[in-house]
Amino acid sequence: MGIVRALLVVLGLIFLAYVGTGILGLESIFGVVFPYTAFVIFVVGFIYKVIKWGRSPVPYRIPTTAGQHYSSLWFKQNKIDNPSTGWGVALRMFFEVFTFRSLFRNTKAEFLKGRLYIGSSKWLWFGAIAFHYSFLIIFLRHMRFFTPETPWLISGIESIDSFLQIHILGSPLFYITNLVIVGALLYLLGRRVFDAKLRYISLPSDYFPLFLILGIVITGILMRYFFKVDVTKVKELTLSLTFLKPTVPEGIGSLFYIHFFLISVLFAYFPFSKLMHMAGVFLSPTRNLANNNRMKRHVNPWEYPVKHRHYEEYEDEFRDKMKKAGIPVEKE
Amino acid sequence: MRLPRPEELISTVNLKKTPPKWWMDLKAEFKPGFYCYGAKGKNLAYVDFPNARDWSPTEEDWKLPEDWKRIVIEGIRQRIERFRTFHIFMDICVRCGACADKCHFFLGTGDPKNMPVLRAELLRSVYRRYFTSGGKIFGRFGGARDLELDVLKELWYYFYQCTECRRCSLFCPYGIDTAEITIMGRELMNLLGLNTDWISGPVANCYRTGNHLGIEPHTMKSTLEFLCDDIETITGIRIDPPINKKGAEILWVEPSGDLFAVPGVYVAMGTLMLFHEIGLDYTWSTYASEGGNFGYFTSLEMAKRLHSKIYEEAKRLKVKWILGGECGHMWRVWHQYHDTWFGPIDFLEEPVSPITGTKFEHAKSTKIVHISEFTADLIRHGVLKFDKSRNDNFIVTFHDSCNVSRGMGMFEEPRYIIKSVCNHFYEMPDETIREQTFCCGGGSGLNAGEIMELRMRGGFPRANAVRYVHEKFGVNMLACICAIDRAQLPPLMEYWVPQVRVCGVTELVANALIMKGEKERTMNLRMEPLPGKEGQ
Numbered sequence: 127m128g129i130v131r132a133l134l135v136v137l138g139l140i141f142l143a144y145v146g147t148g149i150l151g152l153e154s155i156f157g158v159v160f161p162y163t164a165f166v167i168f169v170v171g172f173i174y175k176v177i178k179w180g181r182s183p184v185p186y187r188i189p190t191t192a193g194q195h196y197s198s199l200w201f202k203q204n205k206i207d208n209p210s211t212g213w214g215v216a217l218r219m220f221f222e223v224f225t226f227r228s229l230f231r232n233t234k235a236e237f238l239k240g241r242l243y244i245g246s247s248k249w250l251w252f253g254a255i256a257f258h259y260s261f262l263i264i265f266l267r268h269m270r271f272f273t274p275e276t277p278w279l280i281s282g283i284e285s286i287d288s289f290l291q292i293h294i295l296g297s298p299l300f301y302i303t304n305l306v307i308v309g310a311l312l313y314l315l316g317r318r319v320f321d322a323k324l325r326y327i328s329l330p331s332d333y334f335p336l337f338l339i340l341g342i343v344i345t346g347i348l349m350r351y352f353f354k355v356d357v358t359k360v361k362e363l364t365l366s367l368t369f370l371k372p373t374v375p376e377g378i379g380s381l382f383y384i385h386f387f388l389i390s391v392l393f394a395y396f397p398f399s400k401l402m403h404m405a406g407v408f409l410s411p412t413r414n415l416a417n418n419n420r421m422k423r424h425v426n427p428w429e430y431p432v433k434h435r436h437y438e439e440y441e442d443e444f445r446d447k448m449k450k451a452g453i454p455v456e457k458e
Numbered sequence: 459m460r461l462p463r464p465e466e467l468i469s470t471v472n473l474k475k476t477p478p479k480w481w482m483d484l485k486a487e488f489k490p491g492f493y494c495y496g497a498k499g500k501n502l503a504y505v506d507f508p509n510a511r512d513w514s515p516t517e518e519d520w521k522l523p524e525d526w527k528r529i530v531i532e533g534i535r536q537r538i539e540r541f542r543t544f545h546i547f548m549d550i551c552v553r554c555g556a557c558a559d560k561c562h563f564f565l566g567t568g569d570p571k572n573m574p575v576l577r578a579e580l581l582r583s584v585y586r587r588y589f590t591s592g593g594k595i596f597g598r599f600g601g602a603r604d605l606e607l608d609v610l611k612e613l614w615y616y617f618y619q620c621t622e623c624r625r626c627s628l629f630c631p632y633g634i635d636t637a638e639i640t641i642m643g644r645e646l647m648n649l650l651g652l653n654t655d656w657i658s659g660p661v662a663n664c665y666r667t668g669n670h671l672g673i674e675p676h677t678m679k680s681t682l683e684f685l686c687d688d689i690e691t692i693t694g695i696r697i698d699p700p701i702n703k704k705g706a707e708i709l710w711v712e713p714s715g716d717l718f719a720v721p722g723v724y725v726a727m728g729t730l731m732l733f734h735e736i737g738l739d740y741t742w743s744t745y746a747s748e749g750g751n752f753g754y755f756t757s758l759e760m761a762k763r764l765h766s767k768i769y770e771e772a773k774r775l776k777v778k779w780i781l782g783g784e785c786g787h788m789w790r791v792w793h794q795y796h797d798t799w800f801g802p803i804d805f806l807e808e809p810v811s812p813i814t815g816t817k818f819e820h821a822k823s824t825k826i827v828h829i830s831e832f833t834a835d836l837i838r839h840g841v842l843k844f845d846k847s848r849n850d851n852f853i854v855t856f857h858d859s860c861n862v863s864r865g866m867g868m869f870e871e872p873r874y875i876i877k878s879v880c881n882h883f884y885e886m887p888d889e890t891i892r893e894q895t896f897c898c899g900g901g902s903g904l905n906a907g908e909i910m911e912l913r914m915r916g917g918f919p920r921a922n923a924v925r926y927v928h929e930k931f932g933v934n935m936l937a938c939i940c941a942i943d944r945a946q947l948p949p950l951m952e953y954w955v956p957q958v959r960v961c962g963v964t965e966l967v968a969n970a971l972i973m974k975g976e977k978e979r980t981m982n983l984r985m986e987p988l989p990g991k992e993g994q
Contacts, residue, residue, distance in 0.1 A: 190865075233629075403552055406546050417867060454704070
């Protein structure tokens with residue numbers, strides 16, 4: 127549900143940025159005010175949300191254990207999937223965050239003549255890894271626009287990303303991540319459209335970020351390879367934002383402002399959306415706790431005493447029966 | 459209600475088909491065989507639950523308190539503030555769908571609301587409406603909906619179609635745990651007195667008599683004596699089980715189901731034989747006569763109230779440590795909650811096996827050891843002598859219990875034991891065992907008779923894997939270490955793979971166990987002839 131509406135919203139945003147900068151001449155709004163506002167919303171909203179989560183305590187230690195536990199017996203512990211120490215947890219979290227280990231475990235179930243078959247299924251993992259890593263690389267590459275001299279790390283990433291040394295239509299070097307991210311986004315979108323189960327569970331807020339990021343990526347690609355914008359002027363603007371002395375050069379063109387506006391929307395939208403899974407994964411108590419429950423006590427800050435039936439009450443009710451049956455009692 | 463034939467039952471499942479209407483527009487339809495009977499007022503009142511009254515899920519009027527909406531919304535707020543799990547799990551799901559086909563209830567029913575993601579969305583939509591700006595502003599478009607009576611009924615219907623097995627949480631890239639969401643959901647239901655008869659009855663029983671079945675102390679003693687009679691018939695050895703014995707070294711607590719029905723009673727017999735053989739200084743307790751905890755299926759507070767008796771009894775009897783029996787959710791509660799609830803346990807000693815001297819350091823804080831850990835250690839030290847051939851009629855496979863698997867991680871111990879006492883052991887396919895094990899379909903208080911259809915559907919993925927090893931290797935015995943399994947798996951096998959029976963691991967141990975002074979055994983614990991002794 128909501129795929130059309132989500133697409134319309136993104137198209138509306140593009141139209142807004144086009145009208146705003148191409149017709150009304152509001153470059154300073156789209157180039158300065160919106161980006162700054164979005165950035166502030168992002169930072170404040172992100173921190174606020176994490177603090178809010180952090181204020182909910184972790185009353186019980188309930189990791190999902192995915193391998194042999196640690197015990198005093200001789201069986202070999204699976205230290206990554208069932209960690210019993212802080213280091214083990216760090217390792218588990220590392221693989222979870224950087225390799226999407228849980229998703230890598232994914233399987234697919236299918237019926238065939240009344241029987242159930244379950245097989246390995248890595249496509250979702252592959253699509254997710256492709257999307258997230260290409261996004262990360264593209265994000266880092268863009269840091270050149272916000273630093274006066276491009277750091278060596280960023281240049282390094284750029285040269286690896288463009289190592290194919292291909293030029294399209296006489297344009298600058300082709301970045302592999304440009305192709306990968308479009309492919310990954312189309313895959314992630316496609317499975318929501320063509321898989322009946324996913325279509326059924328998808329909300330507008332699932333389609334919206336996909337369309338939004340797709341919009342950002344496409345405008346970016348258009349700027350680099352097809353309608354070349356004046357990169358020097360763009361950098362003049364972005365650098366001025368970094369140094370808090372915003373100047374808006376003439377003649378950058380609406381395509382850039384559409385790109386920039388969609389990014390602003392993404393930043394402002396982020397803290398209020400499911401995209402917060404980026405922070406949430408670190409806080410997830412089924413993953414970030416050691417399975418050492420019987421060794422080390424976990425304290426619940428709000429634990430309170432409860433009423434229960436004491437042995438005395440129990441014996442009072444059953445004393446005669448117990449005595450008759452020869453079961454020892456406290457009070458004869 | 460008669461069930462259709464197995465092939466007919468499963469032919470109705472189509473995982474690729476979804477209803478023409480969007481899920482928010484579909485009310486829950488209360489199909490017979492899919493919902494439990496409502497709780498009885500007297501059982502709720504006995505443990506001081508709110509809104510105690512008789513009620514039925516199919517009646518239009520659920521006899522709710524006037525301000526039920528406020529109670530639920532306040533209940534959500536309190537739980538958001540108290541549980542980081544719940545708070546985060548309400549916020550960060552991206553609906554990637556990785557969990558969808560991991561749920562046995564979805565695989566067995568094809569009902570999209572049984573996909574873990576959608577089960578959680580049922581509650582998440584309410585959370586968004588009252589607690590997030592997106593939900594407040596955009597409403598339905600933001601995935602939010604008002605808490606109406608039909609919504610409440612839907613929440614109830616689907617939170618009692620989840621066995622809290624956590625298989626979905628294994629595959630979730632953020633570790634979102636539907637069991638945790640179901641636990642919170644059921645707590646909310648219990649604020650309104652919306653419990654089931656099958657859960658609230660055992661809870662009231664357990665509060666009064668110490669065990670779910672309501673076994674009173676004298677009955678427990680006579681039951682144990684009956685079991686000892688059978689043991690004497692089989693082995694020629696008379697055992698006198700210690701009950702409420704002060705100063706014993708170890709308190710033994712097991713699920714009471716093992717004193718009640720086959721095949722659980724064979725586990726209880728096996729335990730009696732094992733402890734007798736090694737001369738263990740231990741005691742049963744009539745007061746702490748239940749290791750399981752149906753309170754856990756109502757609210758965490760009730761769970762704590764029911765299990766307070768275990769350490770209290772350990773203290774009264776002045777034992778050194780506690781040994782726990784074969785049970786699933788019992789071990790989730792014992793392992794993941796006990797120390798937080800009842801610790802620090804400074805009145806007991808760090809567990810040491812009195813037979814082998816092994817220190818169970820991994821249990822040094824809670825002082826509770828699992829019978830499979832204890833037995834595996836005995837075997838490793840060569841303390842026990844076995845005649846494996848006595849189990850030769852059994853071609854065995856092992857069903858990992860959800861809670862012991864994904865809430866603790868004990869996989870090798872029971873396998874080591876089985877391989878030590880049986881000659882024929884085969885594993886089910888990898889995707890259905892260990893951490894990926896499928897639920898039996900009857901956990902978390904869902905093994906009521908009136909939901910047999912749901913149980914047979916939910917247990918289907920497990921049965922499907924058993925059928926596979928039955929056809930491939932001739933497997934005819936499904937071993938497990940859980941009392942709910944022993945209640946749920948027999949009818950499940952009867953329905954899907956009638957050639958396969960169910961047993962506890964300790965039953966297999968006792969079959970093979972060569973006891974000092976025993977007569978020549980001709981029968982197993984089920985009083986069936988041993989291999990080669992058919993004529994006797």
